[in-house]
Structures are given as C-alpha cells and as structure tokens.
Amino acid sequence: MSDFTGKSHFGTEAIAFGARALNSELFRELFREGMALVEETAAYLDGDGRTESRTLSRAATLSYSTESMRLTTRLMQIASWLLMQRAVNEGEMSPEQARTEKNKVRLDFQPPVMSGPLWNELPETLRSIIERTDRLHGRIVHMDKAIYDVAAEPAANLVARDLDRLASAFGARRADS
Template sequence: MSDLGLNTISFAGRAASSSQFKALYAEGMALVEETATYLDGDGRTASKVLPRMASVLYAAESMRLTTRLMQMASWLLLQRAVNNGEMTRDQVLSEKSKVRLDGFNVDRHAPGWNDLPEAFRDLIERSLRLQNRIAVLDREIYRPNDAAIVPDNENSVQAQLNLLRTAFSVH
C-alpha cells in the first residue's frame, strides 16, 4: 500500500512552520499580555462598578478568558518547540493531550452581558476567533493519517478526485 500522505503536500504542516505561524504566535502572545494588562488595570476598575449580574458574569468570563488564553498559549508554545526542533512530534502529541482548544462557549445572551465593559467583550471575542483559528490548524496538523492510505492500484490524483467526489456527493 502506498501512503497518500507521502505523495501530497501538507499545507497545514507548512503553515505551522511558516511566517503565518510566527504571526499567529505573536498575535496569541500579544493577546495574552493585553488581556493580563486589562484585567489588572482598567478591567479591575470597571468591574467594581458593574451591576450585580454583570459583576458575577465578569468574574466567570474573566476566568474562562484567562483559561482559554493559557490553553492557546500552551498550544502555540508546543508548536513553536516542534518547529524549532526542541521537541519531537511524539513529545508534542503527548503534551498536547493536556491542552483544550474547545468547550469555551460564551453565552452572549446571559443576564448582564450587555453591561460588561466593551473592551472586555472585545477581548473575549478576539480570543474566541483566535481559538477557532488555532483549533482548525491543530486539527489539520495532528489529524490521524488513517484516511490517507491509498490502495496500490490507485494513484494519488485519483484518490484526491475520489475524496472530492465523496465530499461533494458527485459521481
């Protein structure tokens, strides 16, 4: 059996070690720093004058926000380590299992949401968008290669066409 993964280009793998990753890394780390600065400064001040429901929501969302950012920072640091040759892919896979890139939903209809400071809601929204981009990249880089096996009598171009037909139900 030939492995289709050996015959095709992994765009996600290349993106993960490219200038796009460096930009994503810089964006993620800057967001971590910006959020920490906000929560320790303007956010702390703003949270003291919020109505009760918004104050409770602020406390919960600030914990979710910092947790989300720490999970993303962990993923970015692991990916940087593998890109720099500091860790093997297997080591990263082992450590990556501790990182969560999903399950941080936000209820924008929760009582008090509209009373939250706009800058705080903006940090939440930006973190969710970044989390989604990282999760997509993670799935592309670390998805199982089981689906990439092609029978010996099928060439890789035909295999790609068959995958497209299957995906779009074209026969």
C-alpha cells in the same frame, strides 16, 4: 501511507503540511498575536478591569467574574498550544512528542455567549478581548486540524473519504468500493 513527519511508507514523499504550517509567517503572526493577547488580558484584568468591575451591578459582577475566568482558561490553553507548536518548529520537541502532549491541551471549549443583557453590561474592553480571543481560537483550531488531522490520516484515505462523500451526496456508489 505517511506519518506525521511526511515520510511515506510506500516510497513516495507526502507533503508535510504540519511542518510547513509551523514554519510559516502565518504561524509566527498567530504566535505573536496570541501571546500579545495573553499579556494584554493579564494587564487589563489586574488593572483597569479590576477598577471597571467595581462599578457593575451585582448580576454583571458575577458575569464579569465568570467571563474573566473562562477567558483566562481559554487563553492559557491557546498559549500552551502556541508554545508547544513553537517548540516543534524550533526542534525542541519532536512532532510525535507534540502529538502526545497535544492531548493535554484543550481547544474544544464552548464559545462565549456574546449577546444578552449581561453581555452588554460588561465593560467594552473585556468584551473586545473576549471577541478577539474567540476569533484567535477559531484560527488556531483551523491550523490544529490542518496540522494534526491531515497528518493522522493517509492522503489516499482522504481522497477515498472525499470520493465517498461525493458519491453519497449524488446517490451513487464508487466502482472501487
């Protein structure tokens, strides 16, 4: 059995997927993209977005307000997650502290509704930012699961779980169960 750091409690070394993911170029690119999207969104909502929203119908204005609040909330949660992971990567926070603090960061929000007449009335720039934020969110959720879900469950349990799934899919039982 291994802990979050990858240290095995049985004398063998487990692969520390979390540490490798956080130290990867993939994470650094994700971080840069996420923080750039936060800055772009803030500039848009305070500038051109404010101007564009004045030309919308009453219903589209309400939709714009709702979507911009949701977008801001999503981006703040994404930024919090990215900053926390960078802190772990740079040794400012231990992986155990991150696991505790991670519970305060919400990545389980509902995806935006990117269709319908009101969606089509929203300014193109806002729609583009929402779509890119949704894709970024998906990548972050994937990395979060790779870091925390694998670290939370010992490798032997993961293999057993997968064998159980295969056995049940084919209507068989494992001999060692």
